[in-house]
Amino acid sequence: MADELAEVERLAGAILRNLSPAERGKILRRMGIALAGSQRRRIAAQRAPDGTPFEPRKEKQQGLPSRGATCFLYPSGGPGGSRRVIMKSFTWGTGRMMTGFDIETGAIRSFDFDKVIKWLPVPDEHRNTSTGGRLRRRSSLRRKAMFRRLASARFLRAGVDDQGMWVGFTGKASQIADIHHSGLRDKPSLRGNAIRYPKRELLGATPDDREMLLDLLFAHVGTP
Structure with a gap:
C-alpha cells in the first residue's frame, strides 16, 4: 500500500x-x-x-440426497416436460443411478442423478424420521x-x-x-x-x- x-x-x-x-x-x-x-x-x-x-x-457441488426419502423434479414426456418424484428407501445403482420406490407409480424405478432438474423438500407425510428428507451436502455452502x-x-x-x-x-x-x-x-x-x-x-x-x-x-x- x-x-x-x-x-x-x-x-x-x-x-x-x-x-x-x-x-x-x-x-x-x-x-x-x-x-x-x-x-x-x-x-x-x-x-x-x-x-x-x-x-x-466457485459453485459448490450439488447436494446429494440421503438414503431416506427424497423429492425432486425429473424430465418426463408428459405435459410440462417434468414431474415431481417422491422416492423412498432408494439405493445407488451403477454409476449415478438412484433406484427406489416411486410413490406416484407405485413401483421400483431408477433415475439418473445428473438429470434431476431441481431438488425439492420432501412432503411431511413422506419424510423419513431418521433423516427428515434433508439434502446432504458434499461440502457446506458458505454464503x-x-x-x-x-x-x-x-x-x-x-x-x-x-x-x-x-x-x-x-x-x-x-x-x-x-x-x-x-x-x-x-x-x-x-x-x-x-x-x-x-x-x-x-x-x-x-x-x-x-x-x-x-x-x-x-x-x-x-x-x-
Whole structure:
C-alpha cells in the first residue's frame, strides 16, 4: 500500500515533521484507524482497490440426497416436460443411478442423478424420521462474504512505528491474505492438492482514501 500513499506522504511530510512526537503519533494513529476501517468496508463490499469486484467463489457441488426419502423434479414426456418424484428407501445403482420406490407409480424405478432438474423438500407425510428428507451436502455452502473473518479488527490492524503508520494483516493471517492478494498456490486442506487461488487484492488505498487521510491531517493541524 506504500506506493498508493506516496502522494499523501509527500504532501503531509512537512506538516508531520513540524509536529511534536506526541502530536505526530496521535494523528498517525487516527489516520491508520480510519484507513483500516475503509479497507474493511471495501473488502466487505467484495471489491478491489480499483473498484472491480472480487472473482466469485466457485459453485459448490450439488447436494446429494440421503438414503431416506427424497423429492425432486425429473424430465418426463408428459405435459410440462417434468414431474415431481417422491422416492423412498432408494439405493445407488451403477454409476449415478438412484433406484427406489416411486410413490406416484407405485413401483421400483431408477433415475439418473445428473438429470434431476431441481431438488425439492420432501412432503411431511413422506419424510423419513431418521433423516427428515434433508439434502446432504458434499461440502457446506458458505454464503457469507469472502474474507469476512480475515478482515475483522482482530487480523486487519493499524499501528504506528518509526517509519510512520501502517495498515496490514498480522500473524498467520498475513500469510493467508498474501495468498489471496497475490493469487498464489496453496493447499485448501492438509490432505488436499495445492491449487492456485484467483487474485483478489485485499489491501490498497483508493483516491477516496487519500482524500480522507489528507482531510484528517489538515483538520488536525487546523484545530486550535
